[in-house]
Every structure is written in structure tokens, then in C-alpha cells.
Amino acid sequence: MxxxxxxxxxxxxxxxxxxxxxxxxxxxxxxxxxxxxxxxxxxxxxxxxxxxxxxxxxxxxxxxxxxxxxxxxxxxEFSKKTLIFLPKTPEVLRDLKKILPTFIISTSYKPYLEALAETIDFPMEQIFCTEVxxxxxxxxxxxxxxxxxxxxxxxxxxxxxxxxxxxxxxxxxxxxxxxxxxxxxxxxxxxxxxxxxxxxxxVNPIGGEEKARACKLIAEKLNLPLSEGFYTGDSITDMQALSLIKENQGISLAFNPNRYALKTGEFYGLSKNGLIFKDLVKLFIEGGKEELERFVSFGDYEFQKIPNEPEVFENLLKKCEEFRKIVRGALIGDLG
Structure with a gap:
């Protein structure tokens, strides 16, 4: 599993x-x-x-x-008042944690993750975040x-x-x-x-190598190889975790990514809601990485392997960064 x-x-x-x-x-x-x-x-x-x-x-x-x-x-108080989920994500998380071990590895401050965990009944012991x-x-x-x-x-x-x-x-x-x-x-x-x-x-923010370390701790706790890991990130703080899972033949998904995540992940996804995760996890459980390598989508969401050709990659990068700003807003979407 x-x-x-x-x-x-x-x-x-x-x-x-x-x-x-x-x-x-x-x-x-x-x-x-x-x-x-x-x-x-x-x-x-x-x-x-x-x-x-x-x-x-x-x-x-x-x-x-x-x-x-x-x-x-x-x-x-601010975190509770301002928490906004990607549409469909709370339902998807509730479903996912019933069928496979599900974790959150976040650079964000702990009070924000506590607000999230309380809102969707997600266990804090399965969250890594920045203590402050x-x-x-x-x-x-x-x-x-x-x-x-x-x-x-x-x-x-x-x-x-x-x-x-x-x-x-x-x-x-x-x-x-x-x-x-x-x-x-x-x-x-x-x-x-x-x-x-x-x-x-x-203070030790959970970014960069700390996220990769969290992935290793999860794999050790579950007694699983990292090839059984599926990591999803979108920014510079996710690069080491995406690289670690990619190098170990797991699934490294750059989701609505900026340039840092896109150049590091193996797959990319663009979506305005969280239903994409349910589909991809189902494919991974049923057919392993090979199933996702064969899967391409340009329907309700976009998903495929990240291209290696420089010109194709640059065109995709522009598309991803524009999509990211549409979904998250220009000010947030423009941050590293």
C-alpha cells in the first residue's frame, strides 16, 4: 500500500x-x-x-x-478566519485517508495547520509543519x-x-x-x-531538505520504500522532496506549479479542484507508476509527464505560471 x-x-x-x-x-x-x-x-x-x-x-x-x-x-484567530480550501479538497482528503496513509508536509506555521486539521478532522500526528x-x-x-x-x-x-x-x-x-x-x-x-x-x-521552517526528511520518516514509519511514495508540491520549498521521490521511482507531482517545482517534479498537474488527486491515487494503487506514466489528461484537469525538450518545457512553464495565478491570485501566485 x-x-x-x-x-x-x-x-x-x-x-x-x-x-x-x-x-x-x-x-x-x-x-x-x-x-x-x-x-x-x-x-x-x-x-x-x-x-x-x-x-x-x-x-x-x-x-x-x-x-x-x-x-x-x-x-x-487569523488562520481560522482566512482558511480557504482548493474546491473539493476536504472531501478528497477524507476519502484518501480511508484508503491509504495520507500526510501533510507544510512549511506553514503550526496554528494554520491546526485550523485546517480542526476544520476537516485531519489528525495532527500526520502533519509536519513549522513550530513557532x-x-x-x-x-x-x-x-x-x-x-x-x-x-x-x-x-x-x-x-x-x-x-x-x-x-x-x-x-x-x-x-x-x-x-x-x-x-x-x-x-x-x-x-x-x-x-x-x-x-x-x-525556528526551523519545514521547507527544502526538511520536507525530504519528512518523506523519509514517513517511509520508515510505514516500513515502505520511497518508490511507494506519492508527493505533491508546487513551489521552491518542495524541490528536495520532489527530487527525493523522483530519484526513488515514486510519484513526484508538480501541482499548479511555479518554475521551481516544475523543473524538479516528474509529472505535472493543472486543476481548479482537488478531484485530480483521487483519480491519480486510484491509478497508482491499481497499476503502480507505470499506470501513471501511460495516463494523459486534458479534460477536467491536465496531467502528464513533464517534457524534457527545452522549448516545450518553457511553453509549459508559461502556461503553468499563468494558471497558478488564476487559481491562487496574482500576488500569491507570483511568490517563489
Whole structure:
């Protein structure tokens, strides 16, 4: 019996909880979050900073959330009020967990996953997510002044955008590198050494290698090979999990993906509802990976293997990113 593991935001829900909470709480929070998210993309995918993983945006923004009044209770209440599922997903999850071990591996904060689990009666013990305690540290007046100045400075930077083919810092213009180097100083020298920097030093977002590690833990717990794994993700935080399952001949599905997930998965799916997962799991259980390799759909949803030909891939990438923005909204769909 195989197992399935979902990223949460994208495949299951339409939210980007951290982005939405930042937008709600922080003045110009949407702009601020996007700057930090782009910085995260740079560290993880272009600079390839040792020890840094995709999704660490969620710890980088914590001192600033605290600056603008974030608390555990506020985050819990906000998550409950704003939770939005991809249509049909709650019913599909209820059905799937009856027929095979079903897990969620999410970079999102735990209060958001608790709201999801409570809403659809999903067991928290089958969810991996980012533990955070916003009430852990009291922000001093002195450190609040420092963070306020840094917040204003980050907002003052020009929008961070990367050339499509950028794969190392040498591919970036000098002006952009200067901004990115200053942001490294802000987060890893100034904030890191403040008391509020405990969020950067100790919070461990479940992204990148942590998602791959979760897949390994699931397989070990179930005494199954990773070839029996089915992982679904949509963004940069899913790359290592998608790669791990793909390398072990399981099913790695880039769902409504951005460029990072599409270049890493083996299959792709485009859908405005969750019924696609029920169909694909049924095929996997009945006929294994070979059945999915033969299956192609352009009906109610789109599914097939990701093409290797560069021109065909680039055309598909444009299609996926446009579809992603339609389903999740332009602001969220444009994030890494």
C-alpha cells in the first residue's frame, strides 16, 4: 500500500498564510513579504547559502511580525478566519485517508495547520509543519527602534527581480547584488545578534531538505520504500522532496506549479479542484507508476509527464505560471 504526502498551500488550500498574515498586520506587508521572499529565493537557489533552505522566509519575517504586534492568539484567530480550501479538497482528503496513509508536509506555521486539521478532522500526528511561539520573546523598546529602521530600509529597496536564467550571483546586476548583500547584513549580522534574533537562530521552517526528511520518516514509519511514495508540491520549498521521490521511482507531482517545482517534479498537474488527486491515487494503487506514466489528461484537469525538450518545457512553464495565478491570485501566485 503506497502513501501520499501533500504540501499544504497550493495543492490543498489557496492561502499563503504567512504572506496573508504579514499583509494583514504589517503596513505595506505585501510589499515587505515579497522582498523577503525574493531574498529567500536568492539565498536558496542562486547563492546556495550553506545551511539555508527554501522557506526560511517564515523565520526571517518573524521579528517584524513581532514588531507590529503578532501574538500566538492573533495568528490562530487569523488562520481560522482566512482558511480557504482548493474546491473539493476536504472531501478528497477524507476519502484518501480511508484508503491509504495520507500526510501533510507544510512549511506553514503550526496554528494554520491546526485550523485546517480542526476544520476537516485531519489528525495532527500526520502533519509536519513549522513550530513557532510568537510569545516567546518580549521585544524591547531599543530593539523595536532598530527593527523599525530596518523595516523602512527594506521597503525602500527597489523590487527584487531576477533574470530568468540566473543561477549564480555573477549572473545578477551590480545594483541588485548590493541590495542582496545589505539584506544579508540586516538579517544575519544585525538581527541575528539581537535578542529578537532568537527567531532566526532557533525556528526551523519545514521547507527544502526538511520536507525530504519528512518523506523519509514517513517511509520508515510505514516500513515502505520511497518508490511507494506519492508527493505533491508546487513551489521552491518542495524541490528536495520532489527530487527525493523522483530519484526513488515514486510519484513526484508538480501541482499548479511555479518554475521551481516544475523543473524538479516528474509529472505535472493543472486543476481548479482537488478531484485530480483521487483519480491519480486510484491509478497508482491499481497499476503502480507505470499506470501513471501511460495516463494523459486534458479534460477536467491536465496531467502528464513533464517534457524534457527545452522549448516545450518553457511553453509549459508559461502556461503553468499563468494558471497558478488564476487559481491562487496574482500576488500569491507570483511568490517563489
Amino acid at each position: 503506497p502513501f501520499i504526502a501533500f504540501d499544504c498551500e497550493g495543492p490543498l488550500t489557496l492561502n499563503d498564510n504567512a504572506f496573508e498574515y504579514c499583509k494583514f498586520l504589517v503596513p505595506e506587508g505585501h510589499k515587505f513579504f515579497k522582498q523577503v521572499s525574493r531574498f529567500d529565493d536568492y539565498l536558496a537557489d542562486i547563492q546556495k547559502r550553506p545551511g539555508y533552505k527554501p522557506g526560511d522566509t517564515l523565520k526571517l519575517i518573524l521579528p517584524f511580525l513581532k514588531l507590529f504586534g503578532a501574538t500566538n492568539q492573533s495568528l490562530r 511561539d510568537l510569545d516567546k520573546v518580549k521585544l524591547s523598546k531599543e530593539e523595536a527602534k532598530v527593527l523599525e529602521k530596518l523595516y523602512q530600509e527594506i521597503l525602500s529597496f527597489p523590487p527584487i527581480e531576477f533574470p530568468l536564467k540566473a543561477s549564480s550571483p555573477s549572473d545578477l546586476p551590480t545594483e541588485l547584488l548590493e541590495v542582496l548583500e545589505r539584506m544579508e547584513e540586516i538579517f544575519f549580522e544585525i538581527i541575528w545578534n539581537l535578542e529578537i534574533g532568537v527567531f532566526l537562530r532557533e
